[in-house]
Amino acid sequence: MRRGAHRAAITPPRVSGVGYGPRVIEPGSLRATSDAYDTVAARYAQQFTDTLRDRPVERALLAAFAELVRAGGNEEVADLGCGPGHITTHLRSLGLRPFGVDASTAMIELAREANPDLRFEVGSMAALDIADGALGGLLSRSSIIHTPPRELPAVIAEFARVLTPGGHLLISCFATDDPSIPTQSFDHLVVTAYRWSPDRLAGLLRDVGVREVARVLCEPKPTDKRQFQELQLLAAKSVL
Numbered sequence: 001m002r003r004g005a006h007r008a009a010i011t012p013p014r015v016s017g018v019g020y021g022p023r024v025i026e027p028g029s030l031r032a033t034s035d036a037y038d039t040v041a042a043r044y045a046q047q048f049t050d051t052l053r054d055r056p057v058e059r060a061l062l063a064a065f066a067e068l069v070r071a072g073g074n075e076e077v078a079d080l081g082c083g084p085g086h087i088t089t090h091l092r093s094l095g096l097r098p099f100g101v102d103a104s105t106a107m108i109e110l111a112r113e114a115n116p117d118l119r120f121e122v123g124s125m126a127a128l129d130i131a132d133g134a135l136g137g138l139l140s141r142s143s144i145i146h147t148p149p150r151e152l153p154a155v156i157a158e159f160a161r162v163l164t165p166g167g168h169l170l171i172s173c174f175a176t177d178d179p180s181i182p183t184q185s186f187d188h189l190v191v192t193a194y195r196w197s198p199d200r201l202a203g204l205l206r207d208v209g210v211r212e213v214a215r216v217l218c219e220p221k222p223t224d225k226r227q228f229q230e231l232q233l234l235a236a237k238s239v240l
């Protein structure tokens with residue numbers, strides 16, 4: 001693992017170009033997350049590469065997301081917290097122009113190896129090296145689960161900053177048991193993780209001008225290790 005590249009990319013975050021938004025540095029929590037995923041990256045890639053195969057509802061939502069993005073005319077899409085890039089590849093198969101960002105250097109190395117023709121960068125979701133309004137779409141699949149609750153509003157604001165007006169985002173995570181509970185931590189094999197209230201998440205998006213389009217709550221299968229509902233939240237940045 002190229003430790004130097006990893007450190008340089010997340011503290012301080014890279015700053016380049018013009019028009020980029022306020023830099024929010026996630027402190028120790030991001031380091032803990034990236035270090036933990038560096039350790040498990042190869043196993044994670046092996047275990048989850050085919051994960052969409054038995055997830056028809058999620059595939060349908062990704063297809064709807066892609067259709068909405070394509071209709072907006074800007075097919076540039078970021079897969080944030082992309083892991084080994086398996087979903088980034090899927091986004092390309094849906095006619096989008098995706099690239100991936102992840103805090104874990106090992107994940108990014110695996111993603112680049114598996115998809116040499118796609119762009120993957122080490123980076124933080126709280127301080128994206130992406131210009132204001134550059135993206136037609138944004139996917140955050142199970143990547144906000146490690147964001148400490150006090151830092152989630154800044155991450156959501158960063159998502160809104162990089163989306164073009166009318167652009168769409170699709171966020172997935174485990175939902176809290178009761179939507180009136182904003183967050184619940186849960187036992188995660190890799191590093192501390194949180195479930196989010198769909199209402200709380202939709203509210204944070206609304207606060208930064210991103211309106212909910214649809215939410216889907218998938219029930220766990222009886223065989224799933226975690227008996228939590230999984231939230232898929234589709235939203236669009238308001239056109240001013």
Ligand SMILES: C[S@@+](CC[C@H](N)C(=O)[O-])C[C@H]1O[C@@H](n2cnc3c(N)ncnc32)[C@H](O)[C@@H]1O
Pocket residue numbers: 026030033034037048080081082083084087101102103104107123124125126140141142143144146147
């Ligand atoms: C559970 S994995 C999900 C990976 C992939 N999106 C998937 O669906 O399989 C969470 C990923 O998000 C990344 N991640 C978590 N917090 C992040 C942050 N603040 N900035 C960038 N990446 C982050 C982790 O390094 C990890 O690769």
